[in-house]
Amino acid sequence: MRIHHYRKMLSLALILGCCTFHGAQAQESNSKFPLIPYPSSLTIGQGSFNITAKTLIVTEGHRFDNEAAQLNLLLKQYLGSPLKIAGGAAAEQSIVLKYDATITAPEAYRLSVTSKSVVLSAKEPAGAFRGIETLRQLLPADEHVQSPLKTVTLPAVAIADQPAYAWRGMHLDVSRHFFSIDYLKKFIDLLALYKFNKLHLHLTDDQGWRIEIKKYPKLTEEGAWRTFNNQDSAVMKKSADNPDFVIDPKHIIQKDGKTLYGGFYTQQQMKGVVAYALARHIDIIPEIDMPGHMMAAINSYPFLTANGENKWGKLFTTPICPCKETTFEFAQNVFTEIMEIFPGKYIHIGGDEVDRSSWEQAQSCKELMAKNNIKTTAELQSYFINRMEKFFNSKGRKLIGWDEILEDGISSTAVVMYWRSWVPNAPVKAAKNGNQVVMSPGNPLYFDNEPDRNSLYEVYHFNPIPPKLTAAEAKGIIGAQANTWTERIPSENRADYMIFPRMTALAEVLWSNKDRYEDYLKRLKLQFPRLDALQVSYRLQDVSGLVERNVFTDETVLNPVKPLPDLSFRYTTDGSLPELSSTALNGPLKISKNMSVRLAAFTPKGRRSDIYDLQYTQQDMAAPVNTFVSSPGLSCNYYPGEFKNAKSITGEPKAVFTVDSVIVPKKADAPSFCLKYQGYLDIPADGIYSFYLNCDDGGILKIAGREVVDNDGPHGPFEKSGQVALRKGLQPLNLDFIEGGGGYTLKLKYSVNGSQPMEIPSSWLKH
Known part of the structure; x- marks a missing residue:
């Protein structure tokens, strides 16, 4: 938010050279090739092509001179020195950039890698360059080798490719x-x-x-240039837990006795x-x-x-x-x-x-x-x-x-x-x-x-x-x-x-x-x-199966699954940030008393994942209410207007709807508003139930009179989760939601006893 602020597939004949291909795999994605985005068509070949210092880059005319230079810059990072670029006809043991007038889409290309040659065909320079970026992803991941390599290998493959959108x-x-x-x-x-x-x-x-x-x-x-503003103050506060929120000192100057942040680009x-x-x-x-x-x-x-x-x-x-x-x-x-x-x-x-x-x-x-x-x-x-x-x-x-x-x-x-x-x-x-x-x-x-x-x-x-x-x-x-x-x-x-x-x-x-x-x-x-x-500080994959607010009746176990095999888990129980020096979690951790755990995954080089703040609370099973209800769905009270958070909802509703799922009703059409959902969940069996509340802006979920998820706003679409121990039968549900303008995201899923999250059946909803 600013204020919080089908197309035809490529149908071109492949130049297959003398390479043998497995036709059955031609149109299926093959995850052994780490290509993103995946090509329109990929056929696996046999063998490979070896790039050495003697390999030529061959261009026909000067149409693809820039692309040949870009390819050479890439290969130089592996081999230590550039390859020779020559004009003329294709030759064996060379990488050929070839003009092909039959390729119609501006960014389309064909790529044939055999044991004898690499032929990259395109009509436009942009297409040739997109093909070079495919070659880049087929090359070894480390593009900046410490010592020059004698040989760089490309797998044999035939690709025909073009984009869906311009x-x-x-x-x-x-x-x-x-x-x-x-x-x-x-x-x-x-x-x-x-x-x-x-x-x-x-x-x-x-x-x-x-x-x-x-x-x-x-x-x-x-x-x-500016003095620090409220946005700067907000990130400075977050920098206490995360160094990525430290304002870059390269963009801070002292002028006329003031500390100024900023910078600009000269023409x-x-x-x-x-x-x-x-x-x-x-x-x-x-x-x-x-x-x-x-x-x-x-x-x-x-x-x-x-x-x-x-x-x-x-x-x-x-x-x-x-x-x-x-x-x-x-x-x-x-x-x-x-x-x-x-x-x-x-x-x-x-x-x-x-x-x-x-x-x-x-x-x-x-x-x-x-x-x-x-x-x-x-x-x-x-x-x-x-x-x-x-x-x-x-x-x-x-x-x-x-x-x-x-x-x-x-x-x-x-x-x-x-x-x-x-x-x-x-x-x-x-x-x-x-x-x-x-x-x-x-x-x-x-x-x-x-x-x-x-x-x-x-x-x-x-x-x-x-x-x-x-x-x-x-x-x-x-x-x-x-x-x-x-x-x-x-x-x-x-x-x-x-x-x-x-x-x-x-x-x-x-x-x-x-x-x-x-x-x-x-x-x-x-x-x-x-x-x-490439030194990209990407977000590590999520650790699946974790819930922020956990409950147990006797004891429970923290036993997360690594999203990548080379990660390690570290945790603390005193509120401090998990570091590489923190206690390692190498197996199941039994929990039988109220406590908080801060957990993080680390790469071998020490980069940390998101920090998972996990709260554990011993809880008795909530008894169902002895209430007779016969109406399906939940009652939804609609309050147009601006609300800072879900806790601030007051006044009389403008309208009351009945809904058969937890979504924003179409009749709630004000620029900003709040919704109060009330009713019962008809729980089918005793168990520890997890609920996942995804909302934009804020929401608070209570079940059986117990606060299960606090995902209050304002913020963009974001999911938080919590658990509650429930006995079979009718359990009161209250969900307060605010929409500040622009999001309209409200989703509620559940799981029981560790199952995968799923939609709440409409048959469970009563009022």
């Missing part, structure tokens, strides 16, 4: 917290590895202006980043957010607002004024310099979360609205966006905006980026209007939302095509991207943790567009050594 993007907010040039290049390398082709850089916002604009030097002289630096990305066939999409989110600019240039003021309103800051020619002069001057830095087709203008109240009072706006027959300030915002789009188009560029630009009219030529999950009709409206649409809904594609055990599954099973579109309209959905807003991400390690491995799941959705989830998880494990070698 737009495969990732977004990074460098305004809230700043990231170095080196990190941007590292990120670009990782985007290339997983076949992404768009990097959306959020360069400006209220908290910082990050790109040099020579006509307005104060944008970076002043706007790139020359950013041109270097753009060239680095283009060599890897990745377009950088710059975002200069306006008319809202402009506090960093208005601080230095107050003439931009309607009344000269610059402050926070109820939710958002004062925007720039679309009713003064000086505003358009400023915007056009800024974007002219942006276009000189970023040569790509797309420019992002933001256009979201605008507090238009200052426009309502401004005389200049009243006059312009009367002159142009503009009735509302929403139409006034459309006037600004449409005028800027015409300017972009005059320069040969295409405007992108967040889906708010749809309000009160937008041309069909703008690209709409959909993010507001609570406005499900927005991408449908845009597609029907003829706009191209990039899907980036907050759930599950806001990677600043805290990951949990469900995150990978949710991303992997995201469908970019809204269900209400016809096949013709669906062609307007050109792809998707995940957004990483950095209010709570102050370091590069934390950014890695939030993005990886979720980014790999999205890569497979957008390139492969085929459900191979279980196989993907196997291939993901084979990717971890490569991410280790």
Whole structure:
């Protein structure tokens, strides 16, 4: 959230050379090949191809010179020196980059690896490069060997491949917290590895202006720096338990007796980043957010607002004024310099979360609205966006905006980026209007939302095509991207943790567009050594079977299963952080008294997983109530309005619904609201029952009068769990849930005596 902020498969004939292939395995995913995303078609060959210092890279003409150079850079890391690049016809014991006019898709390629040669065929340089990244994943995981290798081996394989979606993007907010040039290049390398082709850089916002604009030097002289704000304070507090929340000291300076945080990219630096990305066939999409989110600019240039003021309103800051020619002069001057830095087709203008109240009072706006027959300030915002789009188009560029630009009219030529999950009709409206649409809904594609055990599954099973579109309209959905807003991400390690491995799941959705989830998880494990070698601080896989609040009647056992075989468990019982020096958990730990355990998994190199805070409480079995009920379902009380947390719900409900499952009813349609579910669970047998409450924003679950899960908000979609000891029969259930605006996630699952989580049967629900 900003404020808390089918296609045809490739049907090309494979060049198989003299290699024998196992046809039965041609279309099935084979997890022995650690490829993410998985190719459209892969056929296993016999034998392998050995790359040595004598191997030639052969190109036909100069079409693929850049790609040959990129391949050589990769192989040099293994062999210690570059290979010779030669022009001419294919030869044995060589790697051939071959032009093939029969390959029609811009990023499609064919790859044939036999014992005699490697032939990579493509029509476009982008296709050749995507094939090189497949070769990269077939090579040994450690790309930076300490001593040069004499031989590097590629397995024999035939691949025909192309992407399902044209737009495969990732977004990074460098305004809230700043990231170095080196990190941007590292990120670009990782985007290339997983076949992404768009990097959306959020360069400006209220908290910082990050790109040099020579006509307005104060944008970076002043706007790139700030004293520590409430977001900084929040991460500083978290840094006590996690060093990834330490604010990077490289971006802290002392000036005029003040401690300032920030930084910016010079135009020359950013041109270097753009060239680095283009060599890897990745377009950088710059975002200069306006008319809202402009506090960093208005601080230095107050003439931009309607009344000269610059402050926070109820939710958002004062925007720039679309009713003064000086505003358009400023915007056009800024974007002219942006276009000189970023040569790509797309420019992002933001256009979201605008507090238009200052426009309502401004005389200049009243006059312009009367002159142009503009009735509302929403139409006034459309006037600004449409005028800027015409300017972009005059320069040969295409405007992108967040889906708010749809309000009160937008041309069909703008690209709409959909993010507001609570406005499900927005991408449908845009597609029907003829706009191209990039899907980036907050759930599950806001990677600043805290990951949990469900995150990978949710991303992997995201469908970019809204269900209400016809096949013709669906062609307007050109792809998707995940957004990483950095209010709570102050370091590069934390950014890695939030993005990886979720980014790999999205890569497979957008390139492969085929459900191979279980196989993907196997291939993901084979990717971890490569991410280790590339020094990516990814989030370790979840330890399955753990519950935060555990209960037992006599005793219980803590016996977690390692998600990876080389991990080790360490734990503490005194509240301290688990470290490598903490007590090892090498077998079952019996627990027969009330206690708290802090558990973590560690890699051999000492990197720590999430910390699992486990509470154990001895509890008697709750007796059922002697109440006669005959009505199925739960009672659901609906309270429109804003609530800070589930504990603050007061007043009389506006409506009462009956629901047959724990979901947000469609009738609960206010921007923010709370729901109180009441009734009984008809428990079928005595046991220790675990409940898993996933919500956005907050929720508290009580069963048999006992608090089982406290997942109170506000926060993004996140699951917490707890247990309760129940006897067979009717057990009272109370669930309080708040929706702060934008999420609408509410899921409740259960397990009993250690079983896998499952949906609560509707037959259990009574009221």
